[in-house]
Amino acid sequence: MRPQTGPADGDIVRAVLAGERERFALLVERYRDRYARYAARMLGSVDAAEDAVQDAFVRAYDQLEQCKDPDKFVGWFFLILRNRCFAERRRNKSAAPLEAAGGIEAADRTEGGAEAAERRRALQLALLELTPDQREVFVLKHVEGLSYGQIAERLNTSVASLKMRMHRAYDRLREQLRDHT
């Protein structure tokens, strides 16, 4: 994780609430890419993820007074983005897989070759077959690199519950990938 430079999140939030609206851009700049990957993997589409991240920031701005602890802006923002991603998947379940494949192809140019590309593509498509809850815990742990404890804190749930979701996800992914091959 990159070290954070510049003013603390809480100071920026308080400044925005005091009328320095343009300083909200600092928060967008700081967190847009950190959560872009989460949204892209959850939605299976970079384009849909970009819309979701944008909408989440606009909603965060609109509801900024409800951010009870400005120093924990990022955790609060994450929940807004999460809700947006879940809602998007409910609305548009069928559109994502094709774009997901395209997104993976773009990533493949950098490493691995065709076989690795195909494995990544197959896994991404299989992830989209999981329930949103299962996919989320997989993305947070294995894409974002968070521990179960960190995920539990972020989602306000228990480690045991997360492990149950994840272990079901492992089995479903195995089944999907076997079908694929």
Added chain:
Amino acid sequence: MSEHDFHPLVKQLLDGDLTLADLPAELRAEGEEALSLLAAVDREIVAMPAVTWRVMATLERRRRRLRPWLLAPALAIAAALLFVILPRTPRPAAAVTVRFELIAPEARQVSLAGTFNQWDARATPLVRSGANGTWTATLTLPAGQHQYAFVVDGVRWVPDPGAPAVDDGFGRRNSVLTL
């Protein structure tokens, strides 16, 4: 537990609680299969540099804090606006139909942004008609005062030279239409 399910110890391997060497010999192959699944995880960074601009533009539009761009002389857009108040249509009282026109022969697209569409530059496109580059849109607006500007090619905010204007608070001008 179905035939597709990973062994509980293999799941612990995937969770990072065990290593491949910790597994009994008969589970090593399954463990390697599981690890190959994780090896296929795409952790490529996704960058969204446009999001900052898009978010701040959305907020500004909604707050009507527009900074219409001055029309660059080099664009040579011969802009002239007419708005024509047409007879009232049989709509609810206090609604007036207005036609907006902009002559912009070199424009590729023109739209209208104003208080009536939350300053959304994509909400109200004008249609090009005729060979002289006249762009038009007809709207039915509630009676009262409206502020607006034309948006040429999605980026250039052009006030109406034929209508009164007010300062937008940032040294630029918004056109004013009173119905």
